[in-house]
Amino acid sequence: MHRIVVVGIGPGNPDFVLPAGRKVIDSAKVLVGGKRALADFAGGCPGQETFPIGADIPAVIEFIRGKLDSSEVVAMVSGDPGYFSLLDALLREFPKEIIKVIPGISSVQYAFSRLALPWHEAEFISFHGRTPDEERLRYKKGRLLGFITDTKQNSHSIPELLLSLGWPKNTYFAVGARLSYDDEYIAETTLADASETVLQTHCVLVVKA
Numbered sequence: 001m002h003r004i005v006v007v008g009i010g011p012g013n014p015d016f017v018l019p020a021g022r023k024v025i026d027s028a029k030v031l032v033g034g035k036r037a038l039a040d041f042a043g044g045c046p047g048q049e050t051f052p053i054g055a056d057i058p059a060v061i062e063f064i065r066g067k068l069d070s071s072e073v074v075a076m077v078s079g080d081p082g083y084f085s086l087l088d089a090l091l092r093e094f095p096k097e098i099i100k101v102i103p104g105i106s107s108v109q110y111a112f113s114r115l116a117l118p119w120h121e122a123e124f125i126s127f128h129g130r131t132p133d134e135e136r137l138r139y140k141k142g143r144l145l146g147f148i149t150d151t152k153q154n155s156h157s158i159p160e161l162l163l164s165l166g167w168p169k170n171t172y173f174a175v176g177a178r179l180s181y182d183d184e185y186i187a188e189t190t191l192a193d194a195s196e197t198v199l200q201t202h203c204v205l206v207v208k209a
């Protein structure tokens with residue numbers, strides 16, 4: 001069996017892919033990734049075979065399984081593979097020994113850098129397809145939280161939730177959407193005024209109590 005190389009491609013702009021990841025992507029005989037990633041990065045190797053990662057994860061797993069006897073497979077994932085990516089599903093399906101991970105810049109890491117905020121005290125919580133326990137969201141002076149989000153749990157609904165859990169209205173609140181792209185959106189405000197910023201769905205939110 002050949003290896004699966006999982007490459008983190010960062011927040012999206014090709015300028016933020018590590019050279020080590022780019023090398024692996026460019027020489028991949030079999031390359032899987034989201035549609036946008038394939039449009040940006042496929043074609044580096046003559047005869048390269050590609051497969052899109054969409055909502056049907058079992059189909060991606062079966063495609064990879066079918067290739068491993070004859071070829072290494074490179075899987076591109078957004079951000080860093082260690083933070084909510086296809087890596088979890090791959091580890092459930094294949095032996096760890098055949099999986100190699102190349103890191104990428106996570107969207108949360110990128111957001112903190114855009115806001116010039118150190119993140120060594122930060123806690124990261126996902127609202128992407130899940131609702132965290134209220135206990136994890138409790139207010140405490142000094143807490144610094146970074147969230148990833150989705151369509152339902154977004155830059156307007158999450159501040160409302162935090163306010164309802166007793167977070168002060170003047171708590172620092174920041175939104176980063178389409179991070180690293182030309183139309184990147186960054187807003188810094190307070191929880192109370194979050195609804196005055198443009199609604200963002202798949203984004204990174206930061207709160208600092």
Ligand SMILES: C[S@@+](CC[C@H](N)C(=O)[O-])C[C@H]1O[C@@H](n2cnc3c(N)ncnc32)[C@H](O)[C@@H]1O
Nearest residue numbers: 011079080083106107148149178179202203204
């Ligand atoms: C399945 S998670 C993947 C996280 C990824 N592994 C990482 O390290 O950033 C997808 C979520 O990450 C966030 N995200 C990923 N790329 C982003 C970007 N360029 N701008 C803003 N948020 C992004 C959004 O909240 C999105 O819904």
